[in-house]
Amino acid sequence: MDMDGARGLSSAEVEKSRQKHGANELTQGERQSFLRQFLASFGDPIIKILLAALAINVILLFREANWFESVGIALAIFLATFVSTLSEYGSESAFLKLQEEAAAARCRVRRSGLVTEIPIGELVVGDIVLLQAGEGIPADGRLVSGWLSVDQSALNGESAEQRKTPGGAEKDFLSPSGLFRGAIVCAGDGVMCVTSVGDSTFYGSMAREMQESTRESPLKVRLEKLAGVLSKIGLAAGLFVAGADLFNSFFLSCDMDPALIAMQFQNPGAVIGHVLHAATLAITVVVVAVPEGLPMMITVVLSSNMKRMLRDHVLVRKLVGIETSGSLNILFTDKTGTLTRGKLKVSGFVCGNGQRFENLAQMKRHRALWEQFALCCYYNNAAALSGKRALGGNATDRALLEAVAPVPAQIEGRLKTVGVPFDSTRKFSSVRLGGAGAVSLVKGAPEKLLPACVSYLDEQGARHTLASKAALEAEWRGMTNKAMRVLALAVADHPVNGESDLRGLTLIGLVGIRDELRREAPAAIREAQQAGIQIVMITGDNRETAAAIAADAGLLDRTDSLIVTSAELQRMSDDELTRRLPSLRVVARALPTDKSRLVRVAQQCGLVAGMTGDGINDAPALKKADVGFAMGSGTEVAKEAGDIVVMDDNFASITRAVLYGRTIFKSIRKFVIFQLTMNLCAVGVSIVGPFLQIDTPVTVVQMLWINIIMDTLAGLAFAGEPPLPEYMKEKPKKRDEPVLNPYMLHQILWMGIYTIALCLAFLKLPVFQDLYRQSAGPIYLQTGFFTLFILCGVCNSFNTRTYRLNLMANLQRNTLFTAIMGAVVLIQVGLVYWGGTLFRTAPLTMGELALVALLSLTVVPVDLIRKAALRAKGMRGSI
Known part of the structure; x- marks a missing residue:
């Protein structure tokens, strides 16, 4: 053939x-069904703990009749896994x-x-x-x-x-x-x-x-560690409680009398009863210690921030991508359309005498020169105008045509004859305008046209001899160094139908065209760099153009900033690339395979890597990256492969996504502090209570209300925490950084122990028993304790939401928090007076209610003491 x-x-x-x-x-590889993905989501580390807790609760359901705990855990598991599966289903939709x-x-x-x-x-x-x-x-x-x-x-x-x-x-x-x-x-x-x-x-x-599998998100890695820590804490607490209860049953209850102790062990029924009681108490403690609201809260906080992010032109496709963006260490970003506008534009003009015009508005003041410029751009052009928008032709033609739109009326209607179309070998094009004042318009590479120019037009349109071209060549090099594509525009009285006709030209000027940086890009890059994120620009431009754009954008922030081409990158081994990665800032003449390799090497270095992209070629790297930012104007394939779609193609929107990601992780940590503090208090009272003859200080129905506060309402309250600019001045969290850090543990232990002591003192000290009419029955003291526990949690939520001494800082930006906590207080007061036998409450006098409120408020100054002490040691709180 x-x-x-x-x-x-x-x-x-x-x-x-x-x-x-x-x-x-x-x-196409085998795709998981929705059911299989739903079942796979039960492999989440926190969910595993909850499943174990649910199984234990079901086993003990008939013995304890603790149905609300079982239902609550089951509901938390189902909602968290179902919403997560909905979010992740269709991960292969890019393919x-x-x-x-x-x-x-x-x-x-x-x-x-x-x-x-x-x-x-x-x-x-x-x-x-x-x-x-x-x-x-x-x-x-x-x-x-x-x-x-x-x-x-x-x-x-x-x-x-x-x-x-x-x-x-x-x-x-x-x-x-x-x-x-x-x-x-x-x-x-x-x-x-x-x-x-x-x-x-x-x-x-x-x-x-x-279709290749991607690695686990930083949040999942951190939750696995948290699950391990919580399971160990819960197991240790359960064993301690079981041991303490057995010691109390076998020894303290017998006043340490050896004879009585011996009798205890001689009665198998009594021994089995004590062991079952200790086991039940231990299991209860383990279940209470598990933060069953955490998976639900994470889903709530991620979902609730999706709408807020959309207002900032960030569309979240995969929930986990929000939090991951806050952990970014390195971001590989395209140049075109992300750092730049993605569209060529006339950015400068130089006359034959060296006079520079930084923008076309300046040039329009010189009517004669402007008309010659517009004449050449309008007629020597393969594009066509539709209103003010150019269609057809190449990107350069469209930029020149839009630069002169709307076209002056006096230059329209000329008879045009095509002379020479543009050719990459010929490097110029020409047209001939007939009629009165016939003229040829020539456009092409400066190295091709300048040698043929013998004269030039000044600002007034007057023709002068072009004696020296050295100054023009210097201007030409200067424009090239600013990443401009430079064209020469000229006129001739004779027809120009071939290279042999390139003689006796009159230079109109040199025009610079480039894809302009977005106005907000340099500031957004500085913000990302201050946040500890390394930015690497990947572009198909040559090294010189890429370096010029990178310098304008502020990417070359170090003296050792590395600029490499794709060919140089391919010659590097992975070990060498790993060593040089920290100084890498620009990859020029990049190929699509370079992006996937860079992501892989960065991840092998333990970095959380992000990638931007808009083309089909970007889809593999977008999927492989820890978080892929697809551009809103990009291909559908790229959007499907990405985790987040940047609707306005703007790098500044990516920094907003990073800020939201950091805010979300902080919200998760705040919720963990709040819930574990309340859990510690509940566990502490359960452990110590039996030794002080305190039995069931909280009923099943009361615990249901407490769980609603700890799980659902608190999750919604902390989900609304505002993104603060100060978060962008922190270094990124490590991929495997524990959810619980020393500052959080300090706060949980400090406030948990204080709240335990306050609750036990309220229940046992005679002064409180007298004040709450113990002689009339325990109902008033129990009501006071129930209210104290709830109000302590409310006050502690204010301590938790900020490390500042001023608890009201930025509170006005989270109105949902104030509304929820206010509603909890009002409902609790309502339960005191109208809860009745269902909630085991009795109406308190205003004095009794006020005393409970004052006691609960003491958690605020107690935590302020902790904060002040840490500040005195130079340890500013950080979550």
């Missing part, structure tokens, strides 16, 4: 090729999106001498595919005839279109004839010979990467 594809493959050749190389379809797009596409092929249209899944190696503007490239191959201008940005992130001509091999995206599945034809007509299909294409290799 001749290589221009005169006949194409025959039916027999198609079948033979399909058997040898396969079809143009992507292989499915690829398949959907592939199934919907068709292409034109030549087979047995006939042109036919087939689904791209039926393509085989050796097929001849006909391509024209607007069509997608259906497989990997090489151009065998014609020419194409191809947009490969979805594959390599490079916004500049690539011109493809026959000849050579399809080694990489920069090869002159290589065509790759997923790219779009922008202009031209051509014929492609297919060389790779299905999984063998570059597109297919990305699909395989997207």
